[in-house]
Amino acid sequence: MSTTHTAEETRRLGVETTGIEIIDEAERTATPKDLFWPWFAANVSVFGISYGSYVLGFGISFWQSVVVTVVGVVLSFVLCGLIAIAGKRGSAPTMILSRAAFGVTGQKVPGVISWLVSIGWETFLAIMATLATATVFKELGWSSGTAVKIIAMVVVAALIVLASVAGYHIIMRLQSYLTWITGIATVVYIALTLGHVDWSAVSALPSGSFQSVIGALTMVMTGFGLGWINIAADWSRYQQRSASGGSIVVWNTVGGALAPTLLVIYGLLLGGSDQKLMDGIAADPIGTLATILPTWFLVPFLIAVILSLVSGAVLGIYSSGLTLLSLGVRIPRPSAALIDGIILTLGTIYVVFFAESFLGPFQSFLITLGVPLAAWAGIMIADLTVRRKDYDWGPHGADALFDARGRYGSVDWLSIATMVVASLIGWGLVINTFSDQASWNDWQGYLLGPLGLGGKDGAWAYANLGVLAALVLSFLVTLVGRRGTIARQESGAAA
Template sequence: MTTTTPRGTTATEVRRRGVETTGIEIIDEKERTARPHDLFWPWFAANVSVFGISYGAYVLGFGISFAQAAVVAVVGVVLSFALCGIIAIAGKRGSAPTMILSRAAFGVQGQKVPGVMSWLVSIGWETFLAIMAVLATSTIFGRLGWGGGTPTKVVATVVVAAIIVLASVAGYHIIMRLQSVLTWLTGAATIVYIALTLGHVRWDAVRGLPSGSWQSVVGALVMVMTGFGLGWINIAADWSRYQRRDASSGAIVAWNTVGGALAPTLLVLYGLLLAGSDPTLAQGITADPIGTLATILPTWFLVIFLVSAVLALVSGAVLGIYSSGLTLLSLGVRILRPAAALVDGIILTAGTIWVVFFAQSFLGPFQSFLITLGVPLAAWAGVMIADIALRRRDYDEDALFDAHGRYGSVDWISLALMAVASVVGWGLVVNTFAADAAWNNWQGYLLQPLGLGTRTAEGWDGAWPYSNIGVLLALLIGLVGGIVLRRGRVRRQEAGDAR
């Protein structure tokens, strides 16, 4: 049967124009032509951004030495993207989006619980990237004397939103080609940025940074992991679903990890050198990362820097909006994939306009809300990774769409694990935007009873509160609990029994 778009155009004709019409359904065997090394391009392009340099200031903000921070950067970035690589294995096994494949672990209907959370996280983070791109344009135009006020922001908002929406509506094949081009452009501009600013590094100041407690090291590690790989983990299989059946799982993990981690690792390390050399620069990065990083550049490079910074932020937003559209479809919304991407793109645009032009204090509460969602996201990731590790066969494709199939309607063990992990995790993290988001200060309720910290009028005292160990514990509870409690169920599923 020939499918049609709302305007009567056949899906085949739409595909000829370069638009991907495949939604949450299983990818046809003949279309599974991608190889593991193809995963390098989207992951590298989405993460080769000068914005990664700003994380150097954030890491040193935990009061640790350069050596400690360097270990945190390497381990945190690589480990977090390796976890994404493991999730990507599911894409090859099932040739469906991440949130459809997650039905094997949570049940066809039960998956809607983490699905809603995933959709909110994706929409939120990509809106944040779009906001950063618009504000960066305004800041740099202001320094160039071209005016950084409302007209500049209006044009920047229109251009940024248009690129993100059009690319995400076009779909997988257009995005893969776009990302391969952006990789070279943003990569080259980033190399030039490092060359131009290398003279600002003061090795004596960097070496003189005092060491911090190991709890502070853990806190910095959690921040790096959530800021990089864990921020992408709920969409990791979306880009591996076009992989060939005979693709090596090890190669998928490796290329996913290298593509995602290579640039951020180097950028954060360089950011540590810059922030450790200049406390004023480090302080400015906290409030305006892109604009502050531009202050140490010669004027002639500012336009190139702006273009590369904006393109890198847009690149990440494109991946997120494309995947959030797939997640929306997995929740039962009955529209075509391009339309789903367009809906999410409109939400992103509206959110960007509100923050840039109307909101008086929004970024703090907004980030607080997104960070709060990071705990159940980590719990979901633990359960999903455990499920992938336990399985020895490809997914039953029909059962992923049938609540009466072998995966069932609701997997109560997985949902219970996610709930327990979230309760424990929220109890061991604190709201880092307490002044802007006082409504979120309920977190950290286990710290004082366990003797790990003391709440004061100014915040928290003690070594543990700002370690945010709750994120790692949520991940581990989901992972270990999934392996121990769901082993028998997975075996029965693979034997064809839905019980």
Template structure:
């Protein structure tokens, strides 16, 4: 069969220094990864002292320690389990996540969730870079230097941005090797941090934290899910597209879930112990999460702590930049993959410079931004998960690039479902940072159904759950016939 010129032919990603494959199908000869290889990128990107900061944010919802333990465990594990389900598509179609979602949204329709995905990735990677720069400044101050120096912050920004962009430009093979090394470095220092800060825990104070209402518990749960697995879900298949076709779906789900959730569950729980013991730390985390955590350490360990913290944040940002570059290509930008990663790197650098040198507050607007994008992203995830679980055969890889193929140009059922679910979801979330991000105060117009904007449920961010569940249910039933027709047509065409 001759492949039309507008459809990229399968190609090798290149095991050399720079990965040459973009969004095209990965050649069979390059698909040599095993499910357990997925452990390294997910674990390295999430074994960070930054995870301890979530302890303060979870308790900030007004819940008890034991409620925080349940919320942290369920939220982290379930959110990465959802990532594992989407990772299955990478093995079945050997293409990036957003290209694979063309099967559910249509070849052109995929650009709708694609824009949301790109904005989410850019936001996350910029946030991680900002955290690395601010942490550097704080630790330098503790060492007796001038952490507020403009020159220091410029140097830190350049180094952090250069590390992130360089690794993402080099691509998949370099990143996989890098992550396996970073796992041991960041993991060892994180364990050291835990051992050194155990004496700061005041169990009596922690256990004295009063319990919260169901609305407060759900709010904390949504925050944890959005901050961990749901924050990565739009790139989950990018790291499984090099998997062997014979790889077990269950193994892919398991290693994705274990790699992503093992460290965060323990770190968030330990973070609640620290935050519940120290009101000053609880408050300081809001402005400089990692820098605030560094204040608990003796001077001799600050340098390795800083190195490990920055490397862990860089590790997470590298995954984001790499995947945001692939998403940019899926939107129709016709440039090489390394160039796409470099463009996103420039955006990251500009965003980091703006926040570090000019913005007066960023955590509030960022979290507001995250919840706003989290609603349509949750809807997209529900639709794609339903599509993946309904299909019985691998994807028609060429049709993913041909609007005249079996997946069509636009799937109006999916697009309509995402639009309606997002409108409903935004009505059930509230802008918790009204003063810092007044541009987002339009949300919450359906909260009157659950007690109004002043009730406990107002801060539960139910809209994220509703968008995910509603979209999954609609797609599960409404698209089954279309999926079966696509697969039957594929068998007939193959015959």
């Protein structure tokens, strides 16, 4: 009785007690348009402007960059929206629903990769928020030493951890407020810096090669929608049964893609106008973006940047906690989020105060994990394309997502093999762009020579074909190879 009483009191405070279990019918009250707020808030960040310089860094023209930005951002969030349909169909976290494709036990393979990617990216966002505080304080002429970094880190970590522990309902309310705060601050930033745009310099940028365009496109897709794809269903699992799958894709895409598309295009204008600014953004995005602002707006700018980075980190830590539970860790959901929050905090402390060279190797590690994550996404999207019924269709069907003896079985060896082979091919078609700091990753790119793509120094080396190859190959294999398996699953037969 005391445990039930405690759970009820917790829910009254707005804290989500639901973990990885199927959401009850009575709690499925969300509508597709509700998806706009968390995705928009997590992506309406001034930091997105820096991607304009990253895109131009591939040596392509402004108009080529605009096409790359629009196609890359929108397409990547459409893929996110497709995964979000699984949340409505199964009312469970993304990695639990992934068991239908990989098996109840086999899901741990992509689950571990998903957990590492989520923890990694959200730690990176916390680091950026902490360092941004010191940078803006320096611009203001204030103290920017160790004490400032400690205070900033404590505030940032506390915001992320408390919100992620509170769970879905509080996060959804929080994101609706953050959308307005960060959105308004971003509009003001653009208004104050519009005078730095030099159209003659922007329009004079020379066109780049086809390979460079593909490389920039892959980077944009990976940096935006594909970076969120492993948690997309976590935010749609409270959708009503009657919700339209098409509407879920649309609102997920609009919420995620609207702000980044506009911000990256503005970043193209800023970076293309000033080579020095573009070079500075590549090394220190937050600090460089702050240098072109009037002093009076630096504090509001800092608040907006921190809130936008925290907003993205909250979504990731919440979902990484769910992924941790899907791997078999038997603790309450708030405790799982707290554990991941502690890991995030320790990682931030290490990087900010002790690491001499970390961000380069860290990003190299995350890029490497991006290839198998793309392979997983291809398998899941193909699975959803073939599947016609909800995951918990029929009597006791939902139990199968938690029972290795049920219709989804223990391990789907075709999915595991597809992910492994697609990843090996993908790694052979990407190169380590942080070789000077992470030489241990130089083994990548081993297929660029044998396939006649010019080797690691050729024109295709920086096109990052491996991410797209892993995504497309795994999709096609699953689309053809698992039709019979999915049909048996939907008939209710045990694996």
